[in-house]
Amino acid sequence: MIGRIWRPIRQHRVAWGFLLPAILGMVLVHFLPLVQLVGISFLDSRRTNLGLGLSAPAVGEGAGILGNYLSIFSEASDPFHLGLVDAVVNTAIFTLVVTFASIALGLAGALLVERMGRWRGFWRALLMTPWIVPAYVVGLIWGVFWQQDSGVVNNSLHALGILGEDRSTWPMWLSGSLTRWAVILPAIWREWPYALLLFSLGLQSVPPGIHEAAQLDGAGPWTRFRFLTVPLLMPAGSLVLLHGLVYNIYSFNLPLMLFGAGSGNGGRQGDLLMPIIFRNTFQRWDFGRGAAATVVLTVGMFLVVALWYRVFRSDLERIR
Amino acid sequence: MRKLPMLILGVFLGVGALMGCKSRDVVPEGDGKTRLRLWAMPNTDGPKDVLEQILGRFRAQNPDIEVEVEIIDWGAAWDKITTAVSSGAGADVFQLGTTWTSSVTAMGGLLPLDGLLQRVGGDTIFVSSARSYMKPIYADSITSFPWFVDVRPMFYRTDVLAKVGIRPEAMFADWDSYMAGLRKIKAARVTLEGQRVEPLGIAGKDWNVFHNFYPWIVGNGGGIINDLGDSVLLDDEKSIQGVLSYLRFFREGLAPRAYLEKGAAQVSHEFDEGRIAIWQETSSKLVYLERPVREGGDNSPGAKHFAAVLPPAGPAGRKLFIGGSNLAIFKSTRHREAAEKLLAFLTTDSVAVLTFCKISGFAPALEKTFQDPYYQENPNRVLFRDLVLSSKPYPAVPYWGDIETVILNKHFGNILDIAAGGPQGKGGASDGSFSEQEVRKELKTAADQIRALIQREIQSNPANAARLAGLRQKDDR
Numbered sequence: 001m002i003g004r005i006w007r008p009i010r011q012h013r014v015a016w017g018f019l020l021p022a023i024l025g026m027v028l029v030h031f032l033p034l035v036q037l038v039g040i041s042f043l044d045s046r047r048t049n050l051g052l053g054l055s056a057p058a059v060g061e062g063a064g065i066l067g068n069y070l071s072i073f074s075e076a077s078d079p080f081h082l083g084l085v086d087a088v089v090n091t092a093i094f095t096l097v098v099t100f101a102s103i104a105l106g107l108a109g110a111l112l113v114e115r116m117g118r119w120r121g122f123w124r125a126l127l128m129t130p131w132i133v134p135a136y137v138v139g140l141i142w143g144v145f146w147q148q149d150s151g152v153v154n155n156s157l158h159a160l161g162i163l164g165e166d167r168s169t170w171p172m173w174l175s176g177s178l179t180r181w182a183v184i185l186p187a188i189w190r191e192w193p194y195a196l197l198l199f200s201l202g203l204q205s206v207p208p209g210i211h212e213a214a215q216l217d218g219a220g221p222w223t224r225f226r227f228l229t230v231p232l233l234m235p236a237g238s239l240v241l242l243h244g245l246v247y248n249i250y251s252f253n254l255p256l257m258l259f260g261a262g263s264g265n266g267g268r269q270g271d272l273l274m275p276i277i278f279r280n281t282f283q284r285w286d287f288g289r290g291a292a293a294t295v296v297l298t299v300g301m302f303l304v305v306a307l308w309y310r311v312f313r314s315d316l317e318r319i320r
Numbered sequence: 321m322r323k324l325p326m327l328i329l330g331v332f333l334g335v336g337a338l339m340g341c342k343s344r345d346v347v348p349e350g351d352g353k354t355r356l357r358l359w360a361m362p363n364t365d366g367p368k369d370v371l372e373q374i375l376g377r378f379r380a381q382n383p384d385i386e387v388e389v390e391i392i393d394w395g396a397a398w399d400k401i402t403t404a405v406s407s408g409a410g411a412d413v414f415q416l417g418t419t420w421t422s423s424v425t426a427m428g429g430l431l432p433l434d435g436l437l438q439r440v441g442g443d444t445i446f447v448s449s450a451r452s453y454m455k456p457i458y459a460d461s462i463t464s465f466p467w468f469v470d471v472r473p474m475f476y477r478t479d480v481l482a483k484v485g486i487r488p489e490a491m492f493a494d495w496d497s498y499m500a501g502l503r504k505i506k507a508a509r510v511t512l513e514g515q516r517v518e519p520l521g522i523a524g525k526d527w528n529v530f531h532n533f534y535p536w537i538v539g540n541g542g543g544i545i546n547d548l549g550d551s552v553l554l555d556d557e558k559s560i561q562g563v564l565s566y567l568r569f570f571r572e573g574l575a576p577r578a579y580l581e582k583g584a585a586q587v588s589h590e591f592d593e594g595r596i597a598i599w600q601e602t603s604s605k606l607v608y609l610e611r612p613v614r615e616g617g618d619n620s621p622g623a624k625h626f627a628a629v630l631p632p633a634g635p636a637g638r639k640l641f642i643g644g645s646n647l648a649i650f651k652s653t654r655h656r657e658a659a660e661k662l663l664a665f666l667t668t669d670s671v672a673v674l675t676f677c678k679i680s681g682f683a684p685a686l687e688k689t690f691q692d693p694y695y696q697e698n699p700n701r702v703l704f705r706d707l708v709l710s711s712k713p714y715p716a717v718p719y720w721g722d723i724e725t726v727i728l729n730k731h732f733g734n735i736l737d738i739a740a741g742g743p744q745g746k747g748g749a750s751d752g753s754f755s756e757q758e759v760r761k762e763l764k765t766a767a768d769q770i771r772a773l774i775q776r777e778i779q780s781n782p783a784n785a786a787r788l789a790g791l792r793q794k795d796d797r
Contacts, residue, residue, distance in 0.1 A: 047721075078772070079722060079773055082726060083730060147581050148581055150578075167578070168576075172577065172740050174524070174580075175524065175736065175737050175740035176741055260525040260526035260529070268734060268737070279726060282399065283398070284725060285402060
């Protein structure tokens with residue numbers, strides 16, 4: 001067994017020598033903290049015993065070693081449990097809507113830009129602008145855009161004749177049932193240019209002759225889009241999808257800065273998972289439960305990525 | 321390929337530069353002076369310069385002590401302080417928000433200051449409402465001294481009240497006269513300097529969401545938890561009625577619902593711009609409003625026509641929010657004597673306290689400071705002492721932070737959503753109506769969660785349970 005591992009290493013020892021610093025770095029920066037995270041999730045590490053660090057006692061006997069995990073999900077009175085169900089539902093809706101809307105807009109934008117001839121570089125660069133704005137700045141900006149009386153959104157809707165003269169009847173985006181959309185729309189605004197970029201790269205790699213040949217065979221625009229463009233863009237699309245799922249499930253800066261000038265209280269319709277984990281872990285110093293929630297989220301993310309890989313494996317192998 | 325060697329060189333130079341950086345924690349002590357480190361948050365414009373100015377006298381009095389001031393952002397302060405408590409590597413003297421004192425004391429990283437307090441004259445040198453955080457409920461010792469307090473007068477537009485024919489002293493007497501005054505301003509539909517003036521400004525779901533509700537709860541005879549911190553009052557009828565009283569401002573359209581989406585800084589700006597007649601904010605707003613135009617002050621309607629006044633008294637009296645900051649010494653300090661001198665200077669030297677409060681606009685916690693003409697002669701500041709004395713601090717229990725951050729801010733944010741006509745408010749509409757039952761339900765949920773949290777906190781710490789039993793006995797006697 002050891003020989004089987006050792007032999008190729010000896011065979012390519014120069015290459016492994018070059019790889020060694022990177023491997024050590026990965027172990028140090030990624031693997032060890034992950035192991036530590038799992039370890040902390042079984043500890044009763046909280047504000048009152050902060051000084052003990054990793055020597056904090058294991059979770060209480062009554063609840064068993066899984067006490068932190070169980071309390072998060074089952075104890076309605078547990079502070080960590082507060083709003084967790086809302087946050088899970090909100091995060092799922094947020095992630096799916098933002099990811100698929102960004103894909104749709106990115107694809108449409110890429111197809112449009114490709115028809116811009118020699119100006120396409122300019123348009124692509126221009127449309128990329130929202131993506132280079134840091135997420136927390138996007139949160140701050142949109143926190144102003146959404147204001148009921150003075151925000152650019154309601155005032156634009158008013159200018160278009162959609163909203164009436166009485167400002168008190170204008171919708172409130174940052175309070176109440178519209179909050180969900182107040183988080184989703186800025187996220188789409190920021191993320192769709194990234195999808196546009198990857199789809200543009202994908203379109204440029206499609207040999208032009210394929211479309212011409214299909215046209216000669218009588219294929220119309222929709223048939224060419226459905227049976228040529230989409231399959232050829234699938235590898236790029238799969239990467240956009242993966243990025244969207246991971247990035248949006250872990251969304252933090254935007255929702256945090258959008259509400260209450262950084263207080264991050266999105267209410268029942270606007271609170272997402274990462275802000276809730278942050279509040280409980282670092283504002284209350286409940287490390288044990290914070291680590292448990294993070295482990296569950298990480299495992300969930302592994303499952304999402306595994307599912308993604310299973311669905312897109314054949315497309316990815318085509319790239320190779 | 322030429323890029324690769326350059327990249328490797330860049331990485332090595334970068335790492336080398338980082339390794340060559342001098343640690344900020346290393347303070348040279350070659351000249352025989354004791355070097356102290358002071359952590360403070362940005363309480364003023366140019367916070368470091370302000371503290372250096374105040375410390376000039378300390379340095380002159382103590383030539384053998386040098387103080388290195390380090391300003392830490394409020395956002396990072398909690399992390400930095402608690403990390404320092406657990407690691408033992410921090411400053412000597414540091415600022416901590418009053419509601420943090422009990423949590424940090426419970427972590428066991430603060431130096432007892434009982435001896436120092438006796439030497440400076442006992443706790444009565446500080447105003448009574450600032451004393452409760454000096455020795456938190458479960459603590460055995462004094463662990464911090466009050467530095468300054470955050471109290472919140474009401475600011476009103478003198479020209480608006482004059483135009484409507486309201487006498488301020490009558491309007492701000494109690495809740496009923498206050499509501500009557502607001503209704504009168506609304507009915508008058510005041511327009512000044514080309515702008516419609518709304519009666520009242522109230523900010524939405526920012527950091528202050530619960531602080532804004534609090535005076536209306538305790539002013540009505542209710543509370544969140546009792547003074548010992550072992551029983552919940554939030555779902556008492558008096559507390560509920562206090563919350564509903566506050567929500568009447570939205571229900572009756574006395575405060576624009578649009579402001580529920582704004583933070584305190586934004587609504588404060590609305591007052592400056594002359595769009596609201598009454599606004600409550602921390603006393604440091606006076607520094608801004610009083611600054612002459614030639615010194616960069618504001619010439620806005622709010623700054624031209626304003627006065628400060630005590631907020632109205634509720635049925636249970638005038639009971640106001642009080643915040644602020646204390647100063648403490650980390651147990652890990654290697655310069656206990658010098659650190660005590662510095663802490664005593666900053667908190668009990670009336671010149672130092674007065675200078676700081678004049679610049680910051682916060683109220684002093686040192687009782688004798690209020691005798692200074694600065695607080696005796698200016699009509700807007702003469703009320704500062706009454707503001708401080710009318711305040712009711714949050715109970716100094718280690719779990720107050722948990723209650724406020726996770727439970728209260730969330731549920732009171734939800735209540736504002738209901739007031740805004742949110743998803744829970746079935747009757748939510750632009751006419752300001754909303755479901756009272758939904759508000760009650762939200763408060764009941766919050767109360768149950770606080771109850772469970774307290775029970776868990778006391779159960780998980782047998783020492784606290786024993787101390788609490790002793791305090792209950794003392795209370796009964």
